Amino acid sequence: MRWGFVAFPKPPEDYLNFAVENGFSHMEIDLFAPQQWLGRFHSTRTRKLRQQLEALGLTSSFHAPYPLNLADFIPEVRAAAVRYVERLLQVACELGAKWVTVHPGYGLGIPTLEWVKAKAMDNLKRSLDRLLPLAERLQVPLALENINPVPHDSEIVFLLDSAEELGRLLSEFPSPALKVCIDVGHAEVAGGFSAFWSVAQNRCVALHVHDNDTRSDLHLVPGTGNINWQSVLSTLRDGGFDGAINVELFLDEHKVAAKQYLERIWADLKGGK
Structure with missing residues (x-):
């Protein structure tokens, strides 16, 4: 298991020393900030960054922009959008990234119309049909991230906002290139982490960790909200999780505080085994 963080809002190069100094071993490069837009990852930069990561013993992944x-x-x-992810998979392969995290997408329409979500899900499946063969060929998995539910009267409808929906999709796509990144904060707003773990355990390569009040997606430092982190980490320990636990917070001091808090719980759990 590796302690990681989402590299945002600064460029990944600016986080190299930060990662080493604070004991992180994985970096997930978020592509939302302008200085990290995909077009800026030309071959020279990507090659140099790969050398830097490998020299420091850091593994990496990418996080596609969430509006995609x-x-x-x-x-x-x-x-x-599909062409963007195709290019991202190629860059990830050049960097030696372990996976690419992507949000599943969303539909827009009057919320009482059930076909809105059904059509959006059908479109996602079409996109996966196109992307997964490339991901398999490059040996860079796509990791779908679960999303928090929106209010029932919202005209935006997120996909994979329930464990049941995630489980159905995974059963339809047995490709070894389709993995999962469980966002613990999102999961706790949508029925609880354990429900998502139960359907995705065997395909989960990473977690996003941040706290909330279990009602809204607040991105708080773990330990300052209502999520039961001892329960979450116990589940990971018992399940033999060997992926990355990525802190998804934006201030450097919050990244460090989150890791330190979770490390203490993890050490206590391992010691009491």
């Missing part, structure tokens, strides 16, 4: 919609209703827009 692989379930878009407009064919031309969805095709552009």
